[in-house]
Amino acid sequence: MQQDAPDDTPALQVVLFGELVLRNTENTVLEINSRRGRILLAMLCLSPDQPLRREFLSKLIWEGRFRPQARASLRQCLHELNRELQTFGLDVLETSNMQIALRAGTVQTDLQALEASLSDGDPEKATNILNQIAGQRLLESVDLGEAFETWLAAQRLQVENRLRRGVERLLSDLKARNEDADLNALQTAWQHWSRPVLPRPATTLAILPFSLRNELGGDYFLAEGTADELSARLSLQTDISLAGRTSVEAICGQGLTAPEIAGRLGVSHLVEGSVHRSAQGVSLTISLVDGTTGRQFWTDRVEATEAEFFNARVMIGSNVLAGLYDALGIAERATGTPRRMTANRDAYALYLQGRSLTQKAMIEGALSKAVDFLEQAVQLDPEFAEAWTALAEAHISAIVYTPCLDKVERSEMAAEFARRALELNPRQGYAYAILSIHEWTCFNPARALEYAMQAYSLEPNNADVTMRLGSCLLYLGRTRDALPYIEAAIEQDPVYARNYAMLCIAHLNLGDFGKALAAGERMVDLNMPGLHLALVQAAMGDHDAAVATYYDARRFVGTMIMSPPGATEISDEARDFYLLTAAKGICSGDPDARQTYCNLVDMLHETLPEPYDPTVAWPAVFMGHADLAMKIFRERIHPANMPALMNLWADVDPLNRIRQHPDFMAFAEDIGLVDAWEKYGWPDLMPSDPR
Template identity: 25%
Template sequence: MTARLGLLEELRRRHVWRVAIAYAVTSWLVVQVATQVFPFFEIPNWAVRLVILVIVLGFPVVVVLAWVYEITPEGIRRTRPASAPDARPAHVGHRVARTLNVLIIALLTLAVAVLGWRVWVLQHPVGHATIAGTNARLASLPPALDVPGQSFAVGDSISQRVASASDPRKSVAVLPFDNAGDDRNQQYFSDGLSQDLITALSQFDSLKVISRDSAFRFRGSQDSPRIIAAKLGVAHLLEGSVRKQNDALRVSVTLVNAADGSVVWSQRYDKPYGDLFALQDAITQSVADALQARLVNTASAAAQSERPPSGNLAAWQAYQQGQFYTARNTQADVRQAIDAYAEAARLDPRYAAAHARMSYGWAGLASQYLIGSARDEAWARAREASNTALQLAPGLAQARRARGHLLLNADFDWLGAEAEYRRAVELAPHDAGMLFSLGNLDAVLGRVESAVVLTREAIARDPLRARWYNWLGIYLAALGQLDEAQRMIEAAIELQPNADSFHEQLAVIAILRGDAVAALAAAEQENDPSWRRVALALATQIGTDRNLADTALATLIAHDAENAPYQISEAYAVRGDADNTFLWLDRAWEARDPGVSNLLVDPLLLRFRTDARFALFCAKAGLPTATAAVAMRP
């Protein structure tokens, strides 16, 4: 017992305990720094493990050195026994002890501060509720869902799978990977890798994944991970870089916990280009494992892959070029996208996703840019590509959505489109675009509450899509929820200030309130000339200046009789002229004006829903007469 006490006293005299504690605390801090800093310099994971190994091996060495050597006024020397004549004086030992105590207290304070900060931020996770305070320009954006994690009934087979992840920690946004190669024209390649990861991760039932449109808005952003994640409503960010040189491929990937900026997982891959798909699978599985997500139906997930069935990498590259041009969304870009998809299909004739995307492209040209025979030809090509996609892969959600888009916009076959969209959502229940399309079709058929639910679900997965906020505002206005509708439209304007029709919709909300001044003010802010004429024709009808109202309506008819018969019908409805309302509504149907699809969510026209001609028109257009929407008050 005496010998043991003597050893403990000697350990205290030689300050071995203090040195061990200081070493342990310092080591913990070093590991924290290494795990946070190394990934940003693309230092591989084995380097962090090496640091930990060196620290562990160094501990006994430090303890031995503390025992063998001591600090004296003359410097460091071998420790003398306490009974030796030249032993270190007691007052010197006390001074060294006090110095070590101060150092230990400082290190412990720093460690507690770091640990406390991490605990605090982890208890305040990033989510939808934090969107409002993250950025002045996006401060008005609302939470994407009223009840996070709740599933809503839109059909039994869908409602069980559409619900957002119940665990908010299982959410991720894949940011656009940096193109680290010398060829700046290879951006489509790094974007394609990011897009494929989004598609693959979206197949995990318990994982919420943000869609490309919203995630890619943060290309080159200087915002912190916490701010980006707050805007997107996720807990994690996946970021990386891609360098392709000849047949060599280097991909660095980091999964970040947005709450505290810590690295959840990081890896650098050096692979031949031919191993690209295997590399993507490895990254997907590593991220899913890190987030504890599970893939319930492997076969279904594989069916939604947008890779070429043959594994032809040239076809995949052409497809990614098409995606790159599609995202830019001008007429010239749409045509280049179609050419790229056609090349992908030429390289792999069984590439169903390429045919589906080609169908979208031709449909976009037909509905937005072309008229006459050119438009008819574009619709025909869209139909041909859609048929091919469905023949090749009837279980591909993109193919179903492409067919639904055709049935809705070219054929006005509402029920046929509904069947295709509903099947698409069953196949890809976490795809924001599928959810939005089905919601839009529900609105066409008067199921406005369901449209609101599905659109909110879509926004939860693509929270920076301005047009979707506008549509959500339209649906809410149809339900009479004008204050919330206005907030949605204003959010859309915050996201895309120069977009067309947004201020026109604000004017409609003011009209529904009977506020002529606000309606006119909103109309005058409309950017697009055509939509400005529509907005002014609508707003002036509830004012007291009848000459101004007549002039605005006459101007709209003079300029837009062929392009906007549906909106002219709306203006007459606001005016209270039932005969001209139905006259122009019939003309809209004859011209296949896409505005007709809004009839059952249009309070302006619904003011005449009790008129016998309303039911006759619905029968002619194949629309039901029942709708949850409210009507404008006369």
Template identity: 25%
Template sequence: MAVSRQPVVVRSSAPASTDRQNADPSFRGSPLGRRASDRIRPACYDRGGRQFPFWCGMAGPTLRLLGGFSLADDGGRALPLRGRKAQLLLAYVALTAPRPISRERLAALLWEDCEERRALHSLRQCLMELRHLGEQAGVDLIRTDRNDVSLALPPECVDGVMAERLAREGTPESLRAAAALCAGPLLPEAEACSDGVDDWLAGERARFARLAAGILARLTAWCEAEGDRDGVASTAEHWLALDPACEEAHRALMRLHARNGRRSDAVRQYRICADAVRRCLDAEPEEETVELLHGIRDRHPAEAETVAEQPAGLLPDLSRSSRPVLPDRPSLAVLPFGTLGGPSEGGGFADGVAADVLVRLSRLRSLFVIARGSSFRFRGAQIDPCTVGRALGVRYLASGAIRTDGRRLRLTVELVEAETGAVMWSDIYDRRLDGVFDLQDELATRIAAALDDEIEAAEMRRALTVPPSSLDGWSAYHRGLWHMYRFTRDDNETARGLFQQALRTDPLSARLYAGLSFTHFQDAFLHRTGQRGIEAEHAYRFAEQSVGLDERDPTSHLALGRALWLLGRQDDAVEELSLAVGFNPNFALGHYSLAFVQAQGGDARAALGAADVAQRLSPFDPLLFGMLGARALACLNLKEHAQAALWGDRAARRPNAHVHIQAIAAFSNALADRREEAGGYARRIRETAPSYRCDDFLAAFHTLTPSVVDLIRRVGPSIGLQS
């Protein structure tokens, strides 16, 4: 699972991919060198035979909020609304439409520091300014009565509202029109005038950033599938104008250059990507990006195929049905997988995989999964995610399509956010059609694990957009997870506080106690407090409470297994961790923890096997550095020092790799006689943790075999890490 990220935005007035243009002067004359807004914008949008302006669903006045504030009348003439509060008021009313908003709420929001009477007076002045401007231009902007304010403009005249509607339609034309609307962040020039406005702006900016990313991801995939190379170029460059560190967009351009026979341009695009990721995120490119680079350099890859389904239209209108309320837990419907040609029995295989995925996910207590009898009713329908999501009362939809060709099978799977239609995750599985039942089992296992991880990541991102004062227990838990996996002292403290906050509203949540246990595990393992024994006892106590609340939750047994390892109870730790993966065989973190424990003082071969399973289940996990580090430790145990150095290098390059991971890389390289590389890691350790010594490493990995301990004590001083 890739590291969760908030999009990094640039002002819409800046040229797209300035770094790219500076790096390659010839780039300016190519289709990629033009401004993103000039390349992606269609002249008009056709709906039902009627032509409308590309950025609006109907002729009439227009209100732009994405990329900057602007207001125009029917003829396109700018309406000068200069007051900062008036702009915020109109934007708030427009994005809340069609619901009316009480005057008291608007006054309290925009004039938070004023007493009520003065705030209401200021609101009246603001409303008068809007009415006067509208009357001059012959445009109704707002509608008011004694109590409420609402939008008089048709919602389709607001760019943000129209972008959401077009995204839900999901056709190439609507996606292009929606992409043209995503010119930048919401109201980038707006300054918060109160805490309430600040919270609202932050939440709405994050929402529209997610919407833009989903639109551009779908449009890029569509263009790649159709072989529309100009479309890939324009869409990916537009995406990078909004998020310069978006690796998915960089990869699309790398593939495009490779298909056009321009390997040097593909390599140059990778360098631009790496620079942007380091500058914006203080991280290294994802493994998928690095592997694509190696493939382009080394193997002259043929043009990759992308399976893309025919765009979804609308299902029969289900909006009048009683709409189920979204449950507290993340909710998912697994829709029947379709077939794209191939033998007639392909439909049975597709049904089998989808049903097996549903069964595996239904075992997870963290998910609310719709039963097959309801989700499979949408077989063969053209699916609008928003409509299906409302009908089933779920936040996420999983769907797939199978294509067969002789003895080969290709399965494409997608996870979609029902509310926006944004694609949260997709993957392609290519397999030989040998041993159908084994293949069905393998695919279902991998897909279920990937969906579980991606939904968890999506919930973390969602929680980050909720103002702290509005966090419920579930959101506080997921925001805590995000901080916990950053592995810094401050983030760990923040995570602990969020878990404790969530416990006040949900005191019987086993997962919250498991989270608290892991925060103390971190402090013990990374020697943050100087009280390792006390932290280990806290980790054990909270893990026991977690198991006591839900003895069948794999996360609870994971927490207890790690705490037992801290206390030196190796065999008990392995037993608890085995229970965790027994309750959920797709639990990547459980398999990783088994690898971590076994790699040190247990069965090193079993550790490598567990690491294999963990990586196969979650190839982009936030703890991938730990999985790779466990491999390195297992190889040290097996006296395979060159292999240990290889895995140590890969672990140290991963985001959030802490000082112990850097030390694994240093010792492994030293034992493999790669002194220069080992010295580089040692220097990095001294820069971040000047007092770090061999003894700190050995205290953390306290169950290492005596032979490995002796080797580390021997090579440590030679690279500057004293005992």
């Protein structure tokens, strides 16, 4: 028999985590037919003590409508919602001409209950609630367009950080009282909830490079353009995960069979295609291949004129996509208006060339040519949003992979191009990722994290966007939060060495040396300098192996490891002597060798034209040379040296010497870290403000 609820029990009980559920005091589920009415009610419940302005609600919930239409729709929605609530005997809304609010004391949510249990110091209740909502995000299935999704992503981040601070305070109290059982239970429950669940769709595809037979000549890049368009259209489907193009390019051309390619990329299916250009027009043949057997089990052929291909972009039309989805056994989801791209064939060809060269950053001169091609593309079509994003990316790559002296200025230029792309197309998630990178150079990591979250909300299937969010969290010292995003990026882009460098350091920061070692070895297998692997080997006490691994990086000098800009060329003998000194100073565990290298890096910082170059900044962090490292990053952060920040968070000597320095918190305030921590959560190694 249902017990009567206490007199002070709120009339409406709302479940916000997972599916939105409304119940009355008798625990009966209440069905509200108006979808936007349910969403409006949920928005109020996220902050039940704060009214929301009508203007804000009408613009967000009725995105795209004219202002009078949106306001009229809000009035009608409120009328219907009130009528439905009143049929259940509920009077919970207070409305005025300007705003809408919940009537005080009439609504109770699971979020409120959790926050109250943390505030009241009730670990048992908090643990129970966290276990009940494990793996569930706020308003899991609510979908109402781009603007709402961006707003909801910000709300989720704010809620997570409020809860994090509450959990950290309660854990600190439990630790002080030696209540280990409650502490461990609460900590485990929090980790189960806060660790993001990033399931990979069952259907995983790799789009292989399309072949081209061109009877007429000319550099129109039809094959690349067709594959690019197919990738763009498929990436909008949440039921499909696409392998990253970096990994696809690394695998193709090795003479592997279809099952071998699918196995290396970790995908279930491959897409192959060929384009034929002749005087009669352009034809496309596209096929779907089973990744396990190599059997081709679906194919289609499309013919069009060149004008149709470039101007209407019909080569990858609805019929092709419908056939592909049917063959995969998935339902096509509405994705809105297809991207405009450009109708200018020359601009499009330049865009494809520029983007391809950006991916070949290690080839001498590739990035300067990429920038030149992309600048021409946006001159030909100033409204070509993708080209503006690609131009921004090329400049960031040039900062990282070429010896330039104007790194911060180039970062600002990249941010300007990214902002231009977003003006033209607000769905350019990777443009937000570029802005995230630039905010670090402005000593604003809090804003960097916000941009990274915004990028991920728009392009969760883009491995580069996912890794950007993971790396941003890693630089902030929130390694446990970063790890799922890093792992998800690797699932999509499994043959990209950079991703394993991030994974290697993440596991080192968490003290899981075995996994860090495996990730570092995989990074080296993919032909990347083993600097991070050497740090792991040194942390494990294998100093001889660490010195040898670090010294082996001399093979990459001039390619992945650039000489400092403006520095004079040195002989091979001098290079080898320097790298052996570095290897011993960082990895040998010998204090004299460390001091010798510290002195050498101090000298380089004083004499190099670019005193903040990675050849100075990274070793300063690797050696735990706190005074120099803090001086460098206080004065200048740029995209080439910022990855060294992720090495501040390993609790091993000498990496931990910077964090243990008495000036560290003042340093963290100066470069914006403390502001980010106060807003979005403290690092794993500092669960609460040590000040």
